[in-house]
Amino acid sequence: MAVKQMQHFCPTCKMQRLYSKPGVSHILHGIASLVLINFWIPWFLVWIGATAINWGKSYRCSVCGQVE
Numbered sequence: 495m496a497v498k499q500m501q502h503f504c505p506t507c508k509m510q511r512l513y514s515k516p517g518v519s520h521i522l523h524g525i526a527s528l529v530l531i532n533f534w535i536p537w538f539l540v541w542i543g544a545t546a547i548n549w550g551k552s553y554r555c556s557v558c559g560q561v562e
């Protein structure tokens with residue numbers, strides 16, 4: 495699974511830290527959607543769902559685990 499990362503000020507570490515959260519593997523879902531649509535399986539709905547759930551997740555400090 496892809497990982498999303500960004501720089502963010504951590505209040506616990508009191509400095510800029512690398513924050514990360516698990517991301518959605520769009521390439522994998524894209525391929526699966528193209529293949530499975532031939533079998534009338536709407537995989538893109540799973541893809542949209544996974545992306546929507548991922549938006550709700552927050553980034554965490556990679557050092558202390560502080561939630562953004």
Ligand SMILES: [Zn+2]
Pocket residue numbers: 504505506507511555556557558559560
């Ligand atoms: Zn931290």
